[in-house]
Amino acid sequence: MFKYLRIAILLVILATVAEEAWLAHSHAVSWSRPLQVAIYPINGDGSAVADAYLRGLQPRAFKSIEDFFADEARRRGLDIHRPVEIALAPIVASLPPQPPRDGSAIENLLWGLKIRYWAWRHDGVPGMRPQARLFVLYFDPATHDALPHSVGSERGMIGLVNAFATPAMAGSNAVVAAHELLHTLGATDKYDLASDQPVFPDGYAEPARAPRLPQQFAEIMAGRIPVSESDAEIPATLGACVIGDATAREIGWMKP
Numbered sequence: 001m002f003k004y005l006r007i008a009i010l011l012v013i014l015a016t017v018a019e020e021a022w023l024a025h026s027h028a029v030s031w032s033r034p035l036q037v038a039i040y041p042i043n044g045d046g047s048a049v050a051d052a053y054l055r056g057l058q059p060r061a062f063k064s065i066e067d068f069f070a071d072e073a074r075r076r077g078l079d080i081h082r083p084v085e086i087a088l089a090p091i092v093a094s095l096p097p098q099p100p101r102d103g104s105a106i107e108n109l110l111w112g113l114k115i116r117y118w119a120w121r122h123d124g125v126p127g128m129r130p131q132a133r134l135f136v137l138y139f140d141p142a143t144h145d146a147l148p149h150s151v152g153s154e155r156g157m158i159g160l161v162n163a164f165a166t167p168a169m170a171g172s173n174a175v176v177a178a179h180e181l182l183h184t185l186g187a188t189d190k191y192d193l194a195s196d197q198p199v200f201p202d203g204y205a206e207p208a209r210a211p212r213l214p215q216q217f218a219e220i221m222a223g224r225i226p227v228s229e230s231d232a233e234i235p236a237t238l239g240a241c242v243i244g245d246a247t248a249r250e251i252g253w254m255k256p
């Protein structure tokens with residue numbers, strides 16, 4: 001009896017999660033209204049530096065992401081005045097479950113359920129029902145040379161972003177956040193996973209540019225500016241990034 005009850009409850013939870021993901025997604029990509037995005041700051045390493053940085057974050061700290069989407073929509077001649085609206089959510093005092101490294105399909109699926117459950121418990125934003133949720137973990141740059149990989153999942157439209165707790169890195173933190181937000185909208189990576197080099201032509205901001213290298217801008221889903229066949233630079237701000245044609249197609253900004 002209890003066994004069936006447990007299975008029934010589990011099925012209800014699964015159905016709810018699936019439905020919510022489907023609803024959020026089907027609304028998100030129509031672009032008829034601004035996509036509602038909430039950014040949740042989190043102290044990633046428990047440091048005093050990250051704590052001070054979180055408390056100093058201004059409500060407009062991520063305006064550059066709104067501007068980036070608006071500028072790119074305008075550049076493409078799209079009739080979308082404000083593609084994305086971002087709200088800074090209150091600080092979340094809990095750490096999200098980390099994605100498995102090179103996880104199996106089952107491990108990834110389980111993490112997907114865990115992170116959605118965790119997000120559901122921690123995603124309250126006064127006066128807003130976010131469609132996409134980005135949880136940004138801040139780390140003290142003095143004790144962290146490199147950060148774990150950030151992730152963005154289309155299912156549930158959740159991103160986990162690892163960021164440096166210093167104003168000097170605010171621009172590149174926004175680049176990573178915009179990249180993961182685009183993942184939640186269905187965009188795919190456009191760089192070579194082994195070398196980190198942008199893939200031609202989809203990972204190039206200006207694939208028709210002659211000479212092809214060096215490029216001046218980064219395609220946001222390639223994440224880097226190709227300067228030679230073997231070198232690419234990390235853009236300092238979203239001002240050095242564009243949404244390329246392949247990404248535009250994936251997020252419903254261009255006909256397939």
Ligand SMILES: [Zn+2]
Pocket residue numbers: 179183188189
């Ligand atoms: Zn990516």
